[in-house]
Amino acid sequence: MSAAATLNVKKEPVDLMDIQDQLLKVVESHPNSITTQEIFDKLTSFSSQNVIDGLNALLKKNKLQVRKKANDELVYVLNTTSVVNNLKGADSEEKLVLQIIEEAGNKGIWNKIVHEKSKITIKQLDKILKNLEAKKLIKRVSSVAAARKKIYMLYDLVPDISLTGGSWYSEQRFDSEYVDLINACCLRILQQKVESCEASKNLLDPMAYHNSTFMSSSEILKVLTESNVSKITLSLNDIETLLETLVFDGKVQKRVVSSSGANSSSSSSQQPQQVTLYRTIPPIIQPTGLMRVPCGHCPVMNDCEVGGVISPETCVYMDEWLNF
Numbered sequence: 001m002s003a004a005a006t007l008n009v010k011k012e013p014v015d016l017m018d019i020q021d022q023l024l025k026v027v028e029s030h031p032n033s034i035t036t037q038e039i040f041d042k043l044t045s046f047s048s049q050n051v052i053d054g055l056n057a058l059l060k061k062n063k064l065q066v067r068k069k070a071n072d073e074l075v076y077v078l079n080t081t082s083v084v085n086n087l088k089g090a091d092s093e094e095k096l097v098l099q100i101i102e103e104a105g106n107k108g109i110w111n112k113i114v115h116e117k118s119k120i121t122i123k124q125l126d127k128i129l130k131n132l133e134a135k136k137l138i139k140r141v142s143s144v145a146a147a148r149k150k151i152y153m154l155y156d157l158v159p160d161i162s163l164t165g166g167s168w169y170s171e172q173r174f175d176s177e178y179v180d181l182i183n184a185c186c187l188r189i190l191q192q193k194v195e196s197c198e199a200s201k202n203l204l205d206p207m208a209y210h211n212s213t214f215m216s217s218s219e220i221l222k223v224l225t226e227s228n229v230s231k232i233t234l235s236l237n238d239i240e241t242l243l244e245t246l247v248f249d250g251k252v253q254k255r256v257v258s259s260s261g262a263n264s265s266s267s268s269s270q271q272p273q274q275v276t277l278y279r280t281i282p283p284i285i286q287p288t289g290l291m292r293v294p295c296g297h298c299p300v301m302n303d304c305e306v307g308g309v310i311s312p313e314t315c316v317y318m319d320e321w322l323n324f
């Protein structure tokens with residue numbers, strides 16, 4: 001919780017691989033092509049220079065193609081040239097397996113399905129898969145839904161969120177501590193916004209004061225990114241998912257407005273778009289003492305016993321709760 005309150009921490013250098021992953025996701029979600037400006041608008045948590053560096057790195061790796069439109073505007077598309085066509089010195093079975101894996105895209109494919117589709121024996125298939133892995137044409141990935149399944153995809157692909165579980169999963173496990181931390185940070189950012197507006201409160205115009213206490217998700221993400229609280233790069237979607245939980249918890253209220261009426265600086269397009277704004281609200285009912293008992297979310301609860309190394313008699317959290 002202390003990390004949530006202290007947002008001014010040392011800035012770390014931007015991870016170029018992380019930007020490239022985000023760029024691939026953005027370009028992949030626009031199969032017809034995407035302009036540079038549209039990419040900037042989607043990746044507001046990175047500087048323009050970082051995005052340009054990431055695009056250049058992906059063009060160099062042949063993962064993206066750049067095209068010029070009739071109005072001379074540059075657009076980007078994924079380089080979908082089949083790896084099977086470029087595979088040299090491989091036998092027909094290897095090509096068949098690679099083709100099946102390629103068709104599965106970034107959702108990957110279970111080795112048993114590859115076996116069923118290719119009709120290659122399990123023993124021979126294992127050999128082919130190992131061979132393709134050694135050539136760095138495919139990779140084995142884990143799924144949060146089935147950690148033991150052997151799932152394969154092309155080496156250069158970024159695994160789909162259905163496999164990784166998204167930003168809130170770490171090593172195939174839901175990272176509840178990390179979620180709590182970012183949740184607390186979002187709440188703190190919104191509280192700081194209200195506090196700063198409170199200081200300059202215009203009593204003659206209460207509506208203007210009320211409206212100024214809202215923040216858009218992109219503004220919250222910007223503050224979070226600049227504070228370097230998060231160990232990974234969070235997307236706007238990640239933050240909005242988290243903010244939604246705060247809304248359901250009754251800690252935050254939200255409203256949807258036209259971008260022309262929002263205090264957001266993220267939208268640069270001409271057409272007004274809908275923007276969701278958030279504002280912290282005081283709880284209507286304070287939680288009861290029983291609801292605040294620390295044991296309910298204690299990570300060492302199973303090791304805690306009367307007279308033990310970890311015990312209620314020596315527990316500082318229990319003391320704090322009893323003295324509340």
Ligand code: SF4
Pocket residue numbers: 294295298299300301304305310311312315316317318
């Ligand atoms: S008494 Fe303290 S250590 Fe034991 S379960 Fe409760 S919070 Fe955890």
